Amino acid sequence: MEDTEKIVEEAVKEAEAASDSRALYEVKMKFLGRTGKVTALLKGMREIAAELRPAFGKKVNELREALEAKFAAREESLKRKEMEEKLAGENLDVTMPGRRRAAGALHPVTRVKNQLIDIFAGMGFEVYEGPEIESDYYNFTALNTPADHPARDMQDTFYVTEEFLLRTQTSAGQIRVMEHKKPPIKVLSPGRVFRSDDDATHSPMFHQMEGLVVDKGITLCDLQGMLDEFARVMFSETSKTRLRPSYFPFTEPSVEVDVSCAACGGKGCSLCKGTGWIEVLGAGMVNRRVLENCGIDPEEYTGFAFGMGIERIAMLKYGINNIKLLTENDVRFLKQFQE
Ligand code: PHE
Numbered sequence: 001m002e003d004t005e006k007i008v009e010e011a012v013k014e015a016e017a018a019s020d021s022r023a024l025y026e027v028k029m030k031f032l033g034r035t036g037k038v039t040a041l042l043k044g045m046r047e048i049a050a051e052l053r054p055a056f057g058k059k060v061n062e063l064r065e066a067l068e069a070k071f072a073a074r075e076e077s078l079k080r081k082e083m084e085e086k087l088a089g090e091n092l093d094v095t096m097p098g099r100r101r102a103a104g105a106l107h108p109v110t111r112v113k114n115q116l117i118d119i120f121a122g123m124g125f126e127v128y129e130g131p132e133i134e135s136d137y138y139n140f141t142a143l144n145t146p147a148d149h150p151a152r153d154m155q156d157t158f159y160v161t162e163e164f165l166l167r168t169q170t171s172a173g174q175i176r177v178m179e180h181k182k183p184p185i186k187v188l189s190p191g192r193v194f195r196s197d198d199d200a201t202h203s204p205m206f207h208q209m210e211g212l213v214v215d216k217g218i219t220l221c222d223l224q225g226m227l228d229e230f231a232r233v234m235f236s237e238t239s240k241t242r243l244r245p246s247y248f249p250f251t252e253p254s255v256e257v258d259v260s261c262a263a264c265g266g267k268g269c270s271l272c273k274g275t276g277w278i279e280v281l282g283a284g285m286v287n288r289r290v291l292e293n294c295g296i297d298p299e300e301y302t303g304f305a306f307g308m309g310i311e312r313i314a315m316l317k318y319g320i321n322n323i324k325l326l327t328e329n330d331v332r333f334l335k336q337f338q339e
Pocket residue numbers: 168169170171248251282283284305306307308
């Protein structure tokens with residue numbers, strides 16, 4: 001009987017001292033486990049006088065129940081403490097600002113190219129992309145610019161061989177289209193072009209967007225109507241165009257097209273050098289010689305063509321003052337074109 005009192009005392013002390021639920025389990029086994037001290041008391045019953053056994057048995061059972069309750073209570077408080085510690089360690093401040101992920105964006109040249117395609121696709125144009133390495137025939141001869149033509153000089157050309165060159169203009173695609181397709185034709189031809197030319201507004205590689213329309217009764221008015229719509233959507237609601245006489249071997253008459261300056265609204269500023277107008281593209285009525293070269297009867301069909309520099313449009317639209325910025329891939333520059 002005295003032993004039992006001592007065991008209770010000892011068990012309670014050790015249970016209190018257990019610092020975590022694992023240690024507590026060890027203590028519990030030490031007393032209540034199969035080889036534990038309380039279990040040993042029950043096993044020792046045989047050695048006790050028969051008349052004392054019921055009282056002793058009762059006492060030990062009470063002891064066991066009391067200890068079980070004690071262990072359960074201690075275990076609950078330890079588990080709660082452990083859970084609190086775990087939660088504190090995993091503390092998450094949901095009000096903290098998230099880490100931003102840098103998102104890529106379309107290059108301004110791609111952006112303007114897509115916008116141009118959108119504008120002209122809305123007028124029924126389809127897209128054709130010609131090869132970047134062209135033959136002399138498609139780039140020049142078929143475009144009414146034979147070998148001895150002085151206009152070849154205007155386009156300082158990179159030749160690959162005697163016959164092949166890096167195309168100097170997307171106009172080469174006009175011929176490829178007209179050779180394969182009979183009117184009505186309404187084609188848009190974007191792509192890279194190459195010229196031995198290099199300063200703040202010229203780059204040896206740049207992009208052009210070519211347009212070609214061939215059908216019965218096409219006039220210069222159709223060209224200007226479409227370009228007005230282009231200027232309105234690309235630059236501003238109040239943008240206007242004006243045509244000035246120019247020269248290209250493959251168009252007759254030929255024009256240079258100006259758009260009213262979107263920066264000053266046409267009053268004159270540093271961007272338009274005080275004129276109120278900015279040159280954006282070359283165009284004209286397709287020269288009958290070119291139609292003939294492609295087997296299209298110029299008595300039956302007429303057409304117009306235009307070609308614009310995509311970098312130039314992007315520079316005007318976004319106020320970029322050096323064409324090199326468009327190829328340097330400086331993220332600080334490119335970041336400004338995220339929407
Ligand atoms: N190909 C000409 C250039 O690169 C532009 C142009 C295209 C002019 C179509 C007239 C018609 O300068």
